[in-house]
Amino acid sequence: MNPEAVADVDRVPHGGSEDTSRLDFSANTNPDRPPGVAGVYESALSDATRYRDDFSAFTQAAASYVNCDASMVTPVPGGLAALRLAVAVTVSSGDRVFIPEPGFSEYAREVKLQGGIPVGIAHDTIVTADTTPNDIAAVIICTPNNPTGDCIDPEVIDAFRQRCIETDTTVIIDEAFMDFIDAPSMAGARGTIVARSLTKIFGLPGLRAGFAVADGVLGDRLESARPTWSLSTPAAAVGQYCLTQDDFVRATRERVSTERERLRTALETEYTIFPSDAPFLLLGVDTTVSAIADRSPTTKTDAVDALLAHARENGIELRDARTFETLDAHVRVAIRRPHENDRLLSVLLED
Template sequence: MTLAGRIGRVDDHGGSLGRAHALFPHAPKPWVDLSTGINPHSYPLFDLPATAFTRLPEPGRLAELARLAATAYGAPGPANVVAAPGTQILLPQVAALVPPGRARVLGPTYAEHARAAALAGHAVEEVRDIEALAGADLAVVVNPNNPDGRIVQRDVLLDLAAALARRGGLLVVDEAFMDVGPAEHSLASDVDSPGLVVLKSFGKFFGLAGIRLGFALAEQRLADRLESALGPWAVSGPALEIGIRALADRDWQHAMRARLQAEAVRLDALLGRFGIAVEGGTSLYRFLDLPEAGGLFTVLGGNGILLRNFSWSPAALRCGLPAGEAAWARLEQALALWKDAGAKRMKELRP
């Protein structure tokens, strides 16, 4: 299935309150935005040194960030780490590590991989079976997958990377949500192998998407090429300081994983009370696949609760975690309204 018609569509992303207002102009405010997979409990902000704003970032701070990222993510070493202003900007750079050819993306998934591969000159195709990736020059797997949480096992991915490398190809594994995924299937420790790049998002787990920080993990040869393409001072001073503090804070990370898991269980139970089964996801978002998805999206949106819908399936929705008790209460009330509206429709349809 070609992705030409999907590349660049505004509805291929969550988190747009402007789009939400256009769809539901009379919805009560503030919005409860459950359309993203961003942690609603962000890493606590702190006073930054003035030099983070007034001076160009020091190479020593970038080296410290790379060292901490290598430790936190399990990469072989800091030479395998490339820091960037978000993984988004890395996508076309990574896609350009191999000459233009056939790019295949295991989908349905995050649409920006297809757009970035096309920008790098590849002919892009979405496939549904991982076996189909073996014939690509550039293969992309999001693991855990966004939005359904699908996991591809580590040994399967390593075999695929080796097969691609033998033909001069490249496997890109986007581990944006592996902070809350099964760590045993991460390929971060394997990036010294040829034909493999692993992407890591900082903003999702740490709940600080706005600072724009992300990483590519790769063998040093590829890491050097990516760093050269990005140029000096790619990561801002404030992002460096926040990244260094957060990646070193292992206690916060451990406690947050437990909190997110508990809240995902709570969300599953709440949805289940209204007859909504959770079909997958991670502890940062839950994946729903139900015939009534359109009505649920509309009723909740009209009540100021924004879910994520998808152009590739009218039955698919993604639901993130509420940020606090007020948001939980509003979600419960909106679900009750949706359930009541459905019951009323069923009653009207009975002879």
């Protein structure tokens, strides 16, 4: 991290509400958890009385989960920690890094903390970007993209990866939402660092467990740079357990796919809905939305403000997507359980 850069970098907004009285559609975490998690966590507490840096069981479970060799897996406390580690071992002061727009605000922040220069590229064209300039240190890809939800064809990513190898450009791939899709991970592919999180699919954001995957020199850098004791003992135990819960993952994928389509069909009568393979939908808000008609918004900004306020008044928290670069009149909604999604529809489509 570049000490001189820290003072000029601000924290960025995220989804997630601490108000438990509201139904939270702003965070993209699974509202369900694998059965048996509490017992695993409690059992691990007895081992938490001593220092432990052997994560071999966790890394083996992670490797099986994404189909790579266990030696390529670096355990970290969450997907964001994986992203920070990936950027730290690839970006130097003055380096340019391509990041997707719209995209997760932390990408630019992490690049800036290293003294690098984030360069926004349209999220759906970033895999065709020209990396031939010598100062392009890395390209960050998010698939499925946050906040649009669209997934990039793995074959297209692979072809781009091979071009980046020729220019010595590292491809950092955020696969935080890949768990919701039956598609191959890029974990272990040469020239890439893949960041994975257990937060989303397993519904445990407070656990802080995830991992990064890289081969060769990149993998060695990650392992050397990671903090000692980079996972708590309970996080490693619960993470290992969750990564073996195939039936839970399969059931979650089916529920999210079904409910996402149901919400899309219902909401597209009032909102512009972006195609999504993720556990959320991005909604474009117009001034004519019936749910906010009584407030008579005159601009799209007014319309988003009115919709967010309307939702809060009815016990629901939405994500203000204007915090994502290039979005000016959008909200993002998570896909939750059927009865909770019914509640969302009743509020967003209220006349």
